[in-house]
């Protein structure tokens with residue numbers, strides 16, 4: 466390794482001169498080995514943030530980060546899904562068993578909740594006995610036996626991203642499209658999966674608040690996938706309202722179970738079917754209608770539910786606990802519409818923060834999560850309510866926190882006396898060639 470190369474790398478990115486593949490490999494090697502100190506990496510990240518990276522540089526950076534753990538391993542699963550995160554996003558709990566029931570093995574690494582967005586691992590851990598820590602051998606065996614495993618991300622997966630992300634977090638360089646795209650896709654490439662669907666959330670509860678930036682991010686991630694011979698489909702989906710009704714942990718598992726049994730909110734079912742169809746289409750090359758029909762049949766026939774029950778048991782969960790609703794916090798406070806009218810807008814992030822303050826999430830990594838608290842918010846943009854109708858139910862541990870949450874819910878919903886159009890859920894679809 467050339468020990469004087471970092472100043473040159475920083476200068477080139479600062480002056481918008483493209484780095485070669487070899488320079489990018491040396492950059493990433495030094496991230497992992499510790500050869501480059503934080504101050505040089507921070508300077509480079511700021512240069513990349515301000516000046517951008519070319520597509521080719523981003524492809525190379527992603528590949529080098531994906532390889533930073535060593536030579537590629539045998540893939541754990543055939544398909545994968547990634548969501549850029551939002552409020553009430555319990556999609557994986559339904560989608561993973563659904564695609565497994567379609568014969569598409571899935572080994573998904575998930576994360577924990579932080580701030581106003583929840584995490585799949587916390588939701589799963591609200592099922593008594595469920596464990597998210599499996600060895601690679603156990604993941605492989607479970608995927609071979611039942612076609613599905615959802616586990617905590619291994620700390621050794623793409624270690625370069627781990628160090629760079631921590632530096633980005635404290636140097637105001639998170640919000641850069643090439644850096645976000647390479648960070649997300651390096652972990653997806655490292656897991657070896659050939660087919661993936663990306664759910665890029667757009668709106669006031671998401672990382673990407675405008676359609677333009679979300680599209681730019683999605684296009685870049687699809688191109689990274691193409692460069693590395695992966696089949697990537699991205700759906701841009703709305704996060705201008707929570708997904709489904711439930712926000713929390715156990716309450717979201719209950720909603721996912723309802724969806725697997727053929728009920729639950731329509732938007733959740735629609736999104737899960739769209740994502741499953743994208744994977745079915747990607748793997749089998751079927752036309753969109755056939756792929757959607759296969760996904761719908763697997764959900765409505767109970768095939769996906771059967772896989773869900775086997776999956777929960779395989780990871781130590783008590784299957785009986787999901788046959789009926791998981792218990793929620795004892796105080797159930799209803800919030801009623803104080804007028805008749807149509808829901809015009811929802812401050813989605815605020816609703817995520819209501820759940821966070823109830824105890825359903827974490828302010829900081831390491832905080833304890835209360836699985837039983839949360840809320841169901843039945844307000845959806847364009848839905849009509851009569852005065853006094855139930856808009857939300859809050860599940861809290863104390864009267865005081867229930868009251869505070871009720872005020873938060875009221876403040877998050879704007880009303881119109883005229884009817885409001887129901888906005889689309891899927892805003893765009895971007896697929897590789």
Ligand code: URA
Nearest residue numbers: 639644645646648649
């Ligand atoms: N999620 C990631 O994994 N990386 C980013 O940079 C942003 C979101």
